Structures are given as structure tokens and as C-alpha cells.
Amino acid sequence: MLRLREQMVAVCRRLQQLGLVTATDGNVSCRAGDALLVTPSGSVKGALRPKDLLLVDLEGRLLEGRGRPSSELKMHLLVYRRRPDVNAVVHAHPPVATALTLAGLAFTAEALPEVWLTLGPVPTAPYATPSTKEVPAAIEALVADHQALLLERHGSLCFGRDLDQAYMRTEKLEQAARVLFIAHELRGVPASVLGAEALAALTAGLPRPPGPDPRRSRRQRTEAA
């Protein structure tokens, strides 16, 4: 049990170091025999100590520890009930992945071969008021067939056979979201350059346009060089 507690604390620290959670964001849990180890509500994840983690049963009742279990425990419990193969759940607030949901962009895992192989499809669960029963209801239909989900306007939810796998899926999700975001940005550039007319209007008043003088032919420029 101590080893599990140490692993969970290490995962929480990495989440905070990489900016996948800030302040008291996010929550992490894992199976510990017939019970669950879970982060306490309102805790700064990067500052947690092994003894701060709480033990709860599969109904969410506190068995051991001081404080209240995470307010999103209901979401974790649903995952464990539906997925006997899952032993750890990480909920984070990765900024780029979350921003994709605000922009209404799908997380196209199939665009990146390694992401497709490790995460598979990553659907976005519809918006639900955080910390309420709406959250498990919003993800219910998606839990059985996925390893990672985005929660609209909220964050990510990744599962795994152990804490490391659930954590690494979160890290990979945010990195892939960053690549998708950059690709969207780059694709926007060709369409947003100024047209020839607008460029001409821009340089009309200048004694000589910046860069090579278009009024001279290429040959003239080559000869002069």
C-alpha cells in the first residue's frame, strides 16, 4: 500500500510540474485491493504526501484518512464499475486539450499514428456541471470503449491498467493536442495572407517596396549582382 501511495504522489507531482493541473485542479485514484486510493478534495496535487491520500470503498465511503475524497469521485467510481480492467484513473485540466473542446474541434487521434495506437479514439463528453452527478452521466456511454476522454470545457479523463499508464495517457493526450493545435494554426496561414491588391495598396506610397524591387526584372537583378 505504501508503494501505491508513493506512486500516486509521484504522479500528482508530475501532473503539476507539466502544467496538466494547477492549484487544486484534478484528481487521481487507483484500486488498492477491494478499495480505492484517492486524492483528497481541494488538495494541491503537487504538494501531496503519501499519508494525505484517502482510502474509500467502491461506493465512495471513506475507510481511512482525514478529509473529504475528491469531489469528482463519482466519475472515478463509474469508471471502475464499468471497467474491471482499469486500475487507475487520472482526471486533469490540460490547457490545450481543454481549449480544443472550447473551439469545438475534435481530438483527431487518427491524424497521429502513435497517438492512435496508444490512445485510440478520444471523444469529447458533453458539458456537465463539475462535481455533480451530471459528470458520470455525461461519460457513461463512452467509458466502455475508450481509454481517454475529453470533458467539454473541463479537462481530460484517462484510465489505465496502472497509475503510470493512466498518467502517461494524460501526458500524451496534451502533447497530441498541442500538435493538432499547431497544425490548425499553420493551416490557417495560407488563407490569411494579404492579397496582391492589398499588398500593392500597402506599398503604394513607399519610394521603393521592401525586399526585391518587383519593378525590375529577375534578369536585371541577376546581372546587377
Ligand SMILES: [Zn+2]
Ligand atoms: Zn476537474
